[in-house]
Amino acid sequence: MNPPDVVRSEAEPLVETVEIKTHFKTPRGIARAVDGVSIQIRRGQSLGVVGESGSGKTVLSRSIMGLLPRNGVIREGSVRYQGQEIGNRSSKEMRAIWGREMAMIFQDPMTSLNPVMKVGKQITESLRLHLGMSASEAMTIAEKLFRDVRIPEPLHLGMSASEAMTIAEKLFRDVRIPEPTRRLNQYPHELSGGMRQRVMIAIALACGPNMLFADEPTTALDVTVQAQILELISEQKRDRNMSLLLVTHNLGVVAGYTDEIAVMYGGKIVEKAPTKTLFADTKMPYTEALLRSIPRLDQPSHSRLATIPGRPPDIVHPPKGCRFAPRCAYVRELCLNEEPELQQASTPDHTYRCFYPVGSPEYLERKVELTRKGEFVSTGDMS
């Protein structure tokens, strides 16, 4: 990629997708995993992508990073990084971007780390490979980018194994791995789950990426360790002025650690808003239902949990109208026949995909009916 020779304004998106589609060819037909998603992430900003399994949240992050197989995948739409189209690049071309520009932390550190390579080598490998592979031109870009993201010690190209080891040690200290020197000489299986995830984060940060993808980074971890890792990611994001795309099914995780949230359902974004707005002024009945189905500590024991009947849509044969319509308590004729477009809410930067959003006269009318029948339990008193 070309050096970013123009000083870019903070408002310009670092990563942008325009109506991207990622469809998989399966024996049953075309699976529309991501079906027309547009997002923008500005530098230093964090976007949470929330959804249940099969909603397309993981495929979305992999589509942006170009981490998808070539075979059997149909891709459409545009992915831009710093204004440049990267959606059509080959894996070979993407290598210049992976690690240095964009990096990813996966859910399961045990399967994403190489089990037969010492963790220290796994970090130095990414330093040498990504930064050492291109010619001297790359060095200029790298150094410039490092200054951009304020990495204190710009890395050298073609660094020796021992130089890389020193930097790896520093990274370990950054991600608070105790006894970094000893740890670098250990294999992944010798580390606990939390430590492995820290190693993953250190590898992801090694080349000073501008954009960090974290795909369910804490789902495999215990709750006290989860809190530590989330704190670490958000602190590193702040210190390095990175952008973050956090994929998770846990609304509690996104609530505390993101600026903006996109809720996905059946391959589409059904609601997107600044985090506070999404929780305070939910528009999409699906988002509302999802929030209500989480058991909360402030509810009395044996509270009846609100549920969403049925199951997520079949993405090979999605429903004709709104994809949530078959499970929606507020469904009407129109919802079953026509697909709603993304609408602008009255609150800024807030869009949703619904004909009869929360608070609309039709919604309220139906809610009165449901309450009368005892089918609606409000979040406050679910007993």
Add this chain to the structure above:
Amino acid sequence: MAGTGKAHLRNTDDVLLRVEDLVVEFPVGRTGLKVNAVSGISFDVLKGETLGIVGESGCGKSTTGRAIMQLPSPTSGSIVFDGTNLTALSGEAMREARTKIQMIFQDPISSLNPRRNVRDIVLEPLSIWNRGTKAEQLATVDKILEHVGIDPERAAESKPHQFSGGQCQRISIARSLVLNPQMIICDEPVSALDVSVQAQVVNLLEDLKKEFGLTLIFIAHDLAVVKNISDRIAVMYLGKICEVSSSEDLYRNPAHPYTDVLLSSIPVPDPTVAVKKVSVEGEPPSPVSPPAGCRFNTRCPNASDRCRSEEPTLREIEPGHFVACHHPLFGGEAPVTVRNS
């Protein structure tokens, strides 16, 4: 934290399960070392009660659940279920006892035989134990499948992979119910499910508990789910019980510093609630060489010299609320230190 002490055991007639001094150890290869999975815990469950067991991975909560079923038999301790000491039973007698205590597991798909149709899977316990005629067995199976929300006709012609994770968990629940057990041990039954489906399964368990008069042990790491379903909760850490209380009291007034840390680590789905600074560093030590004294002392913000040498025992600090801590957040003789959350 220790969890020795039996102050929390109850002496009423309706105790269905009473576990005392349960120890489970596993050898580590041929090293002569052992994993101290469960180190002398005691608890009881009353008829119709739901006991929640919470803790992080490696705390021994699943091992405890399995030890009750003698899967495998514990190293020592007694497990008295409905008047019978399970640890003293012969293999065949234990097999029969297991019809009264059933278990459901975390991964619903891998706990069902992929090659058999779902109706047969649910039927199998009945045919093994020859309960009634074939026609009666099928009638029971279909009735229970309907109860858990699975269409019996579809079950007769489908294999587990044709159902979603939530539906497979319903099938596992149906299988555990056909023998009409008194107690079900649920080991992380909803952890693998999506949040909307999780709510369906939790509600289903609550309904079935009432209809079938069940007693439940609900083992999970998700404290919000455990709080919702349990009457009483035991918090475990590194093979010990550190706190036992009614579920409401535990959440309103945690007394053990570890319980407090666990509660404050849960991300709250509300952006107006400030994210709390994590008050505990590191991860639990290895159960191969647990620390002396209170097992939480290496991570505890309130640890003193006493905690590093003397193991605390469970004691009652308010009616029905027991804690094993020298310096609990309230109710202790030692001065109450600052709450760190």
